[in-house]
Amino acid sequence: MSESVTLKGPDGDHDFKVLEGTVGPEAVDIRKLYGDTGMFTYDPGFTSTASCQSAITYIDGEKGVLLHRGYPIDQLAEKSTFMEVSYLLLHGELPTQSELDAFTYTISRHTMLHEQLMIFFRGFRRDAHPMAIMCGVVGALSAFYHDSTDITDPDQRMIASHRLIAKMPTIAAMAYKYSVGQPFMYPDNQLSYTGNFLRMTFGVPAEPYEVNPVIENAMRRIFILHADHEQNASTSTVRLAGSSGANPFACIAAGIACLWGPAHGGANEAALNMLREIGKPENIPHYIDRAKDKDDPFRLMGFGHRVYKNYDPRAKVMQETAEEVLKELNISDPVLDTARELEQIALKDEYFIEKKLYPNVDFYSGVILNAIGFPTEMFTALFALARTVGWVAQWNEMISDPEQKIGRPRQLYVGATQRDYAPVGQRG
Numbered sequence: 271m272s273e274s275v276t277l278k279g280p281d282g283d284h285d286f287k288v289l290e291g292t293v294g295p296e297a298v299d300i301r302k303l304y305g306d307t308g309m310f311t312y313d314p315g316f317t318s319t320a321s322c323q324s325a326i327t328y329i330d331g332e333k334g335v336l337l338h339r340g341y342p343i344d345q346l347a348e349k350s351t352f353m354e355v356s357y358l359l360l361h362g363e364l365p366t367q368s369e370l371d372a373f374t375y376t377i378s379r380h381t382m383l384h385e386q387l388m389i390f391f392r393g394f395r396r397d398a399h400p401m402a403i404m405c406g407v408v409g410a411l412s413a414f415y416h417d418s419t420d421i422t423d424p425d426q427r428m429i430a431s432h433r434l435i436a437k438m439p440t441i442a443a444m445a446y447k448y449s450v451g452q453p454f455m456y457p458d459n460q461l462s463y464t465g466n467f468l469r470m471t472f473g474v475p476a477e478p479y480e481v482n483p484v485i486e487n488a489m490r491r492i493f494i495l496h497a498d499h500e501q502n503a504s505t506s507t508v509r510l511a512g513s514s515g516a517n518p519f520a521c522i523a524a525g526i527a528c529l530w531g532p533a534h535g536g537a538n539e540a541a542l543n544m545l546r547e548i549g550k551p552e553n554i555p556h557y558i559d560r561a562k563d564k565d566d567p568f569r570l571m572g573f574g575h576r577v578y579k580n581y582d583p584r585a586k587v588m589q590e591t592a593e594e595v596l597k598e599l600n601i602s603d604p605v606l607d608t609a610r611e612l613e614q615i616a617l618k619d620e621y622f623i624e625k626k627l628y629p630n631v632d633f634y635s636g637v638i639l640n641a642i643g644f645p646t647e648m649f650t651a652l653f654a655l656a657r658t659v660g661w662v663a664q665w666n667e668m669i670s671d672p673e674q675k676i677g678r679p680r681q682l683y684v685g686a687t688q689r690d691y692a693p694v695g696q697r698g
């Protein structure tokens with residue numbers, strides 16, 4: 271490892287310290303760059319920028335590795351519960367049995383929403399996108415829980431985090447119920463986190479609801495696979511919003527807004543829509559040609575990733591889960607056949623090989639969620655639900671970091687230089 275790197279500038283050499291993490295690329299500490307040289311760095315999309323230090327999630331995109339607090343994602347997806355992973359992300363270690371019991375109990379005590387919030391839902395049109403409702407309702411939580419918005423108090427930060435993790439399934443399920451005109455279901459705290467969510471979504475007050483263990487297990491995996499993903503766009507949004515001292519509910523609402531985009535969380539919805547549009551395996555070559563055509567904006571949704579350039583380790587677990595769920599529900603979905611075939615064709619195609627484009631987590635998740643019965647618009651809402659724990663863990667880490675400053679990037683200005691105002695009649 272080199273201890274510093276030297277930048278040869280017009281006014282001489284400048285040394286910058288090299289920082290070493292526990293694993294992964296080293297980082298050049300350029301905090302003094304502007305002060306020392308009067309220059310900025312230019313990195314749109316942050317492709318070479320470490321925006322913070324973090325001890326939560328590690329990704330090696332070349333090797334297809336994803337670790338939460340050091341634990342591989344496939345082990346967590348196979349063996350742990352969502353409550354364990356939530357505790358792990360928030361507190362840094364897997365819980366002991368008593369810690370897990372206490373955490374699970376605490377989360378279950380926060381699953382209900384303030385009754386007044388129900389009225390808030392009714393202000394939306396019935397055809398509102400659930401992400402629009404999630405943004406609004408989660409932001410509105412700050413108006414209801416004043417006792418957990420003092421971000422300088424670690425206890426209040428933790429209560430807000432628990433509230434967000436606990437209430438997200440209730441909010442997402444209510445967004446769904448509102449869209450189909452069915453009564454809201456109150457939480458049942460005897461059920462698991464995922465079982466409770468399934469019941470609030472698909473149950474009705476008139477009948478008992480039995481949780482199918484295969485579906486419950488699939489949802490557990492989906493939630494774990496989406497729980498955190500390092501400094502992705504929505505997490506960076508949460509951190510940036512939080513860096514100004516904004517309250518946690520407002521920060522998570524900002525994260526939800528960012529996640530909504532089709533290049534991020536909206537990709538699972540877009541991937542399923544694309545598979546439906548392709549319709550049958552015979553049509554695949556036409557869409558592959560379109561994806562390769564520079565003049566056509568079409569992209570294979572659910573393919574490619576900013577960080578993974580080998581494979582997305584979450585995609586494999588998703589594919590296995592898709593097979594399991596469709597078998598359990600006895601569904602033969604042509605969309606799954608199209609997905610399998612598309613994956614095979616794309617993986618052998620020179621364009622995709624050369625650009626290192628592989629299926630990502632969203633390629634198969636839509637197939638599973640569709641089979642379970644979620645409408646496409648709910649897919650991103652489920653992603654938001656699961657990612658909330660990652661967002662609050664990252665937000666807590668940032669607020670506790672003594673080096674934390676308000677996020678304030680600079681720019682390379684390319685606009686007009688100074689000029690004088692001309693009255694309207696003298697322009698042109």
Ligand code: CMC
Pocket residue numbers: 502532533534535536537561562568569570571572573574575576577625627630631632
């Ligand atoms: N289909 C066809 N071509 C693609 C695709 C795709 N899905 N993804 C990237 N490319 C091409 C792109 O056109 C570019 O080609 P060129 O170098 O000739 O201009 C090259 O590959 C690099 O792409 P990029 O857009 O510069 O890469 P990026 O790292 O900025 O974007 C991405 C990553 C995920 C936004 C992009 O791969 C994409 O749009 N994928 C489809 C959307 C998707 O599935 N998103 C979910 C990501 S995983 C879940 C999440 O994080 O939310």
